[in-house]
Amino acid sequence: MLELQALNYAPATASGPLLQDVALKADIGRPVLVAGASGSGKTSLLEVIAGLSGQQRGSICWKGQELSQRQRRWLGGMVFQFPERHFLGLTIAQELRLGHRRLGGDQQQAALNTVGLANIRLSDAPERLSGGQQRRLALAVQLLRGAELLLLDEPTAGLDWSVRADVLNLLSQLSKQRVLIVVTHEPQLFHDWSCERYQLRNGRLEPVTTLPAA
Numbered sequence: 039m040l041e042l043q044a045l046n047y048a049p050a051t052a053s054g055p056l057l058q059d060v061a062l063k064a065d066i067g068r069p070v071l072v073a074g075a076s077g078s079g080k081t082s083l084l085e086v087i088a089g090l091s092g093q094q095r096g097s098i099c100w101k102g103q104e105l106s107q108r109q110r111r112w113l114g115g116m117v118f119q120f121p122e123r124h125f126l127g128l129t130i131a132q133e134l135r136l137g138h139r140r141l142g143g144d145q146q147q148a149a150l151n152t153v154g155l156a157n158i159r160l161s162d163a164p165e166r167l168s169g170g171q172q173r174r175l176a177l178a179v180q181l182l183r184g185a186e187l188l189l190l191d192e193p194t195a196g197l198d199w200s201v202r203a204d205v206l207n208l209l210s211q212l213s214k215q216r217v218l219i220v221v222t223h224e225p226q227l228f229h230d231w232s233c234e235r236y237q238l239r240n241g242r243l244e245p246v247t248t249l250p251a252a
């Protein structure tokens with residue numbers, strides 16, 4: 039459903055290519071996990087897929103059609119590692135309405151329930167939520183937008199183990215109906231996750247069959 043071919047990304051401000059000859063396929067029901075050390079290019083990869091950056095070479099196709107950078111911005115539901123840098127709403131309710139302008143109370147509550155935020159106060163500022171809750175809120179906005187492609191940057195970073203398990207369960211559930219790509223520097227946390235696994239090293243992506251040691 040999503041297919042990247044021979045992707046090269048080399049912004050003018052970098053001394054060399056950040057992504058080189060990247061190929062990847064992702065489909066509904068089969069989430070993709072990309073592991074990589076800090077600086078290997080994980081966020082750059084998601085940003086190019088989401089149309090926040092443009093590649094120099096290669097193609098990104100969705101359902102067999104090549105997409106422009108602008109079309110990718112529309113398609114991709116990016117959940118940043120630090121969503122608080124991207125919040126626009128002054129309250130949680132306003133933030134949710136970015137995903138759906140005429141949002142009814144039931145839809146709002148359903149989205150919050152889905153991401154495990156059933157009991158938060160909608161009149162609070164999004165910044166009052168914990169880091170893990172902020173990522174869930176950002177995810178709820180993308181679900182309300184109806185994003186068919188979810189791109190998650192380090193969804194487990196900085197969470198304690200019990201919350202991590204909830205996040206992994208949530209991602210598994212979401213991947214049954216959407217194409218999902220997760221990048222992480224802690225792939226060991228995903229050891230029993232059913233997914234396609236890749237390793238990113240210095241901008242080069244390789245499929246992996248065994249996980250690196252924890």
Ligand SMILES: Nc1ncnc2c1ncn2[C@@H]1O[C@H](COP(=O)(O)OP(=O)(O)OP(=O)(O)O)[C@@H](O)[C@H]1O
Pocket residue numbers: 049050051052053056074075076077078079080081082083223
């Ligand atoms: N626009 C840019 N211009 C120059 N260098 C960049 C640009 N974007 C990213 N880089 C550099 O490219 C490398 C890869 O960055 P990227 O953020 O994609 O890595 P990452 O794997 O997500 O790292 P981390 O896990 O630390 O967030 C880093 O060395 C970064 O400083």
